[in-house]
Amino acid sequence: MKKSLIGLLFASLFIFLSRAAVQEKEYDVPYVSTPDEVVAEMLRIADVGKDDVLYDLGCGDGRIVITAAKKMDCRGVGVDIDPQRIKDSRENAVRAKVTDRVQFLQQDLFEANISEATVVTLYLLTSVNLKLRPKLLRELKPGTRVVSHDFSMGEWRPDKTSEVSDYYENHTVYYWVVPANVTGTWKWTMPSSAGKKRYVLKLDQQFQQVNGTVFAGVSEMPIEDAVIRGDRLQFTMEQKLNGLIVRMLFEGRVSGNSIKGSVKLGAEPRADKGRWRAKRDPFTITLLDSSNKDLN
Numbered sequence: 382m383k384k385s386l387i388g389l390l391f392a393s394l395f396i397f398l399s400r401a402a403v404q405e406k407e408y409d410v411p412y413v414s415t416p417d418e419v420v421a422e423m424l425r426i427a428d429v430g431k432d433d434v435l436y437d438l439g440c441g442d443g444r445i446v447i448t449a450a451k452k453m454d455c456r457g458v459g460v461d462i463d464p465q466r467i468k469d470s471r472e473n474a475v476r477a478k479v480t481d482r483v484q485f486l487q488q489d490l491f492e493a494n495i496s497e498a499t500v501v502t503l504y505l506l507t508s509v510n511l512k513l514r515p516k517l518l519r520e521l522k523p524g525t526r527v528v529s530h531d532f533s534m535g536e537w538r539p540d541k542t543s544e545v546s547d548y549y550e551n552h553t554v555y556y557w558v559v560p561a562n563v564t565g566t567w568k569w570t571m572p573s574s575a576g577k578k579r580y581v582l583k584l585d586q587q588f589q590q591v592n593g594t595v596f597a598g599v600s601e602m603p604i605e606d607a608v609i610r611g612d613r614l615q616f617t618m619e620q621k622l623n624g625l626i627v628r629m630l631f632e633g634r635v636s637g638n639s640i641k642g643s644v645k646l647g648a649e650p651r652a653d654k655g656r657w658r659a660k661r662d663p664f665t666i667t668l669l670d671s672s673n674k675d676l677n
């Protein structure tokens with residue numbers, strides 16, 4: 382073979398490899414599409430409906446957003462850093478006749494405004510999910526559902542998982558509900574036989590796991606069975622009232638620095654219920670995910 386041809390081949394190989402290297406560097410995750418069976422399961426587990434706004438971060442050819450818009454009639458936004466993927470998604474949306482309900486943005490997913498989402502779908506990598514986790518917990522409304530194909534969120538344990546098999550392999554679908562941040566010091570008063578009694582509750586939270594202690598006068602009581610699901614908080618505590626140990630069940634809806642709800646005295650279903658309204662000192666809030674402080 383002529384020397385010049387060999388040189389050309391080497392040069393082409395060099396250009397090809399250096400382009401591939403740039404591509405790898407530019408994108409956090411390569412393009413691989415989610416099989417249709419798995420898309421269907423992701424939409425099912427998140428119970429996507431007409432009123433949802435679904436964001437697919439790293440949307441590829443737009444299949445998750447387009448399927449949701451077509452089957453559930455909801456709105457959707459796909460974000461992808463690769464202009465070719467956005468072009469394909471827009472063409473696919475035209476073919477599926479859903480352009481009135483979907484939008485595709487060429488953007489870095491870490492910079493996308495995701496605050497209006499009620500469902501977020503992901504097919505990234507665990508390392509990318511972990512980097513994204515603080516943004517999800519900080520920017521999404523409590524109650525937003527997050528679904529990931531095959532990759533977990535590390536210590537943020539899923540609320541549900543399911544398995545799907547296609548012709549080639551098994552896939553895991555992970556599902557989380559974004560919890561409200563209830564960390565910090567909450568205060569309220571409640572009537573007692575000796576007038577109004579003041580309560581102080583100090584809460585710690587690790588994702589959807591909540592622990593805390595209630596202080597009332599000289600008493601200090603750990604809370605039990607604490608559950609946060611979206612913006613709904615529930616816990617029990619035992620308190621001595623008129624010489625008797627009474628179990629109190631607190632339930633409430635968290636909105637910013639206030640919780641409004643009910644408190645039930647005793648375990649019976651028809652036990653007395655009173656109103657419960659707590660306020661938080663905003664300076665006592667801590668981050669739900671401090672694993673990557675730069676992104677918080």
Ligand SMILES: C[S@@+](CC[C@H](N)C(=O)[O-])C[C@H]1O[C@@H](n2cnc3c(N)ncnc32)[C@H](O)[C@@H]1O
Nearest residue numbers: 409410413414415439440441461462489490504
């Ligand atoms: C594994 S594919 C998933 C495609 C689609 N979500 C699906 O499930 O079929 C990941 C996609 O993320 C995109 N991507 C990678 N890094 C990104 C980034 N930083 N911002 C936005 N998109 C990104 C890639 O271009 C690719 O299309």
